[in-house]
Amino acid sequence: MTQSISLKVPAELDHPFFFPEKETILEKECYTGWNGSIPFEAFPYEILYYNNVVSYAPWTKGAMHIKELLEKWKGIDTECSILFSERKAGRTLGLMKQGIGLFLNAVFWMHGKPVVLSDCRVQIESFYNIPVNAAERVSFILARPASFHSYRQLSELFREFEKLYVKFMIINKNNRNV
Incomplete structure (x- = not known):
């Protein structure tokens, strides 16, 4: 069972084109590792990272x-x-x-x-x-x-x-x- 969490769009990602709302919802478990088949969401790994949620860090x-x-x-x-x-x-x-x-x-x-x-x-x-x-x-x-x-x-x-x-x-x- 995946858990959806509501997260604030961090200041580092605050851009109206990508995030017209100030919050976003992600399924945290989808991002504990790399999964190239995840449907598009704008910068999910970064959202988790900037919100101090442990997840995979693909930039490493x-x-x-x-x-x-x-x-x-x-x-x-x-x-x-x-x-x-x-x-x-x-x-x-x-x-x-x-x-x-x-x-x-x-x-x-x-x-x-x-x-x-x-x-x-x-x-x-x-x-x-x-x-x-x-x-x-x-x-x-x-x-x-x-x-x-x-x-x-x-x-x-x-x-x-x-x-x-x-x-x-x-x-x-x-x-x-x-």
Whole structure:
């Protein structure tokens, strides 16, 4: 029997796009380990972490999970592409929210940190393995998440990030902690 708990959205994750409400409900047991088949919820591991609830911390082994995040994006990318080609941009918002969340997870986790939305731009600018102008591009996407131009930017960010990730993994292939 899984136990749902109500948690305050921590200051580190307080962002109206992802959390219009100040509280969220999570099934704590789902996050005691890594389970890639969990349906999308915005930053569940971080919510638990910032609320001092013991759970798995994927950023401690972030590079290990990035390949899976990139695969999830490929499915979202395909769906968005179809919706935009059918001129159904209004139906992309939920998918874009998931995609932006996956991108932020990938970037932060590869750098061994939990996602921080409240200071996102400064945090991203402090990272070394990121696409050019990533912070500005993420800001642009968050300002107009359901627009075709934001989708194209996010798609490009993922493409560029995947190249950086592959390079990172090659350079660190003998490092067991990656």
